[in-house]
Amino acid sequence: MPSVSPQSVRLPAATMLQSGPWIPALLTAICAGILDWRFRRIPNWLTVSGLVAGVGVNSTLFGWAGMRAALLGVALGLGLLLPFVLLRSLGAGDWKLAGALGACLGPQQLITVLMVTILVAGVMALVVVIWKRRLMQTLRNIVHMLAAFFRLRMPGTEVSLDNPQSTKIPLGVAMAFAVVVLGVGKAIGKI
Template identity: 45%
Template sequence: MGRRSLTHPERRRAVVYTVLFAFLTGACFTDLRRNVIPNWLTMSGAAAGLSLHLLLHGWEGLVYAACGLAAGFGCLLVLYMLKALGAGDVKLFAAIGAIAGTEFVLSCLVYSILYAGVSGLLLFMWRRQIIETWRESLLLLFNIRTERIGKAWEEYAASDNRIRFPFMIAVAPGALTAAFFWIP
């Protein structure tokens, strides 16, 4: 009796959040455990997002999900080409976009990059590599200034000194933060 029933848009949003966080839980588990996000998971997440919005909103919903998929894929493809992250992360953000839409996936990306920066800084400090990393970063910036960026970036990307960690360490809190502030 004292319980407030959800309105129609609130129920739809709850369904989207449920699908999104079920998908992210699976991705987080596999990425942290095996350092890979499997294709079957990302493809089923994208298919779920496209199907969900088609069912909820018809053709407009399908277009909405497809635009989110393209936004997530396109933004992360640039980072993949720079060898900043793996192909699974690109497909992960495509699926997030299909499930939650363009605005959410872009917001999630910004927050995830911020969390990745903080995580990387903490790992640098923990591994006591911060001075060496600053030296390499300054060298990379010098090479950018002297227009030798291509070679310098490839050397840095192939370096064993890079700190690597599962991107889901940043994506999970990034998605939670985006969801907290997201008002569709």
């Protein structure tokens, strides 16, 4: 009779424990993506709920280590994107969404989500800029923002989110896409 080791048996509960933190991340990200697409706004009730759910799920499933990972994910998400909020090149809702996703996924998986988000947002931005025929103006704005960043100063109002003429990309949509792709990939064992 062949011996069966505990590692060779894959129980549904074990799979659920592995995927558990992705559930609030997926729900939060999909809702945020829809709201950001339709209203260009990600409300506080959603990001705070996602943060609380992420910390709660991780704490329940993994104890103190899960709570620690969730809080580190929050700190990483908020810390990495804070300079862009201060430069007014990123909305506060997008920033708080990154913190909520960090609470759900922890710091390591959040980095992956943010990398995919950057790629998706870049493609979205390129499509919008070409569609609106604003390539030269966009390149000038990027130069102004980078110069302000390296001088530790705020860019002029012409390149901020407050300018109604500026081209805006709903980053919540890009984050939602990244979370869905990575979450589904993880669920089917491809990532």
